[in-house]
Structures are given as structure tokens and as C-alpha cells.
């Protein structure tokens with residue numbers, strides 16, 4: 358079959374901390390005022406995206422991965438390795454930490470661990486985010502948790518629209534209210550909840566995973582300065598590589614007029630996060646997600662729009 362862009366209909370999730378932006382600003386056809394997440398490019402069993410049109414119309418991303426591995430450069434993974442989400446937090450999310458692959462393999466029934474990164478699409482002017490902690494060693498971490506010294510332990514850092522944050526396994530992290538982000542992560546949903554601000558849901562506190570959290574939290578944490586990077590002023594009309602690690606490589610493309618680049622990766626998972634335009638003659642707008650398959654060749658984009666793209670480097 359000829360190589361075509363593969364557009365996906367995402368899976369949206371209802372969360373008590375969600376809002377209406379994913380419908381009103383991004384156009385996803387979902388009812389309710391509690392839409393927290395759009396799993397834009399996902400082959401996870403809890404939210405497997407469906408191909409919107411073209412040769413593979415109606416197929417799930419997980420099926421494409423297993424039946425047409427050549428679309429993704431025949432990578433040696435048993436499942437689509439990434440998950441791209443847009444998250445609209447209207448309330449503070451609980452404070453979490455994720456295990457790495459080795460820990461999840463043993464303790465979570467063979468699941469992948471979770472490395473993730475966030476691109477801040479929108480936030481308040483004085484916004485902060487939770488990333489890292491202030492314990493200097495394991496003993497201090499355990500003591501602070503045991504004594505409930507959360508204010509002392511949890512590290513909040515200022516953020517601005519256009520910031521990028523890498524969240525390695527073992528990093529304590531949480532999104533605060535009124536923050537809209539695009540998350541690129543490993544295909545996993547393994548999360549340990551460390552602290553939930555003492556809140557109640559239906560009269561009860563939500564379950565915490567203190568022991569597993571203490572097992573996996575990295576001590577000391579990476580510095581606050583190392584944790585946040587601004588990428589709001591990158592060269593236009595260029596595929597800018599903004600981060601690469603063993604699990605993924607992430608790019609940003611700001612189209613202002615027209616842009617052209619070579620799809621020289623195993624695949625590119627693309628999300629339009631602002632504006633509108635076209636890609637190889639297909640009209641795209643904020644909220645669209647698509648895959649540019651292996652050996653697709655040159656990609657021509659035009660319009661006024663920003664995209665975040667990701668791949669896995671073999």
C-alpha cells in the first residue's frame with residue numbers, strides 16, 4: 358500500500374479534575390465537564406485509538422502495530438511504544454511517581470515502566486508545577502513521608518507556556534490546576550500515588566502507594582533548574598529536536614508559511630497543538646493527531662500552526 362498520513366480518532370477520558378477545553382478548544386466530540394485527558398496517539402488497552410480514514414480506516418493503532426510493522430520501521434517492540442496525551446487539569450492532580458521498566462517488570466506483571474515528558478500548552482501567569490523533592494537522602498525522604506512533612510518535601514517550580522519538562526522514572530511530579538499539557542510517554546499506565554493533599558473522594562481518601570513510591574523515588578532529585586527548559590522560541594519551519602532519551606525523541610515544528618522536512622525516522626507521531634494549516638494537502642487543525650509512517654519521504658506543511666512530534670530511535 359502507498360504511504361499515507363494515518364489520522365487517529367483519539368480516546369478521551371473523564372476525570373474528576375477535568376474540564377471542557379478538550380471539547381471547546383480542541384474540538385473532540387465528547388460530552389461532559391470533566392474531560393481530563395485526550396489519548397491522542399495511543400495503542401494502550403485502556404484507550405486504543407482508531408484510524409479516522411484512508412486505507413486503514415476503522416483499524417485500531419494496536420492492530421496496525423502488530424499487523425503492519427513496516428509502517429513503523431519494524432521496530433523490535435511487542436507493542437506501540439509511546440502514548441501521546443493532552444491533559445486539561447482544572448484541579449491539582451495527586452502527586453505521583455513512576456517505576457522504570459525493570460521495577461515494573463517484576464512488580465507490575467510485566468508492564469513497561471513510565472518515562473514521560475510534558476510540553477506546557479497553557480497555564481496561569483503565576484503557575485507552578487510539582488517536579489522533584491527536597492529530601493537530601495533516603496533517610497530524610499522516609500522521615501519526611503512518615504511524619505507527613507509534605508510542604509517541606511514536595512518541590513514546586515514556576516512554569517510558563519512553552520516550557521518542556523522531562524520526567525524520568527523516580528521523579529516526584531504533579532500538574533497543578535489550570536494547566537494544559539501535551540504529554541509524550543511510554544505506553545504504560547503504572548503510577549504510584551505518593552500524596553493527594555489529604556483530599557477525600559466519595560468521603561474517603563484515595564489509595565496511596567507509599568511503599569512502592571519509596572522504592573522508586575530517586576534521591577536526591579535532579580535540580581529545579583535542570584528540570585524545566587523553555588522551548589517557546591525555536592527556529593520556525595524546522596523540525597527542532599527538543600529532547601531525546603532511550604525511550605523517545607521529541608520534536609517541535611512551528612509552521613509559519615511553509616515548512617518541509619524529511620521523515621527519516623522509524624515513524625513520526627504528530628500532534629497539532631495550535632493553529633491550522635495543511636500537511637501534504639490534508640487540512641489539519643489544533644487537536645489533530647496523525648502518524649507519518651516509515652519511508653514516507655518528504656513532508657510539506659503550510660499554514661500557521663505548532664506541532665509536537667515523537668519517535669523512537671532504534
Ligand code: ZN
Nearest residue numbers: 453455473530
Ligand atoms: Zn506521570
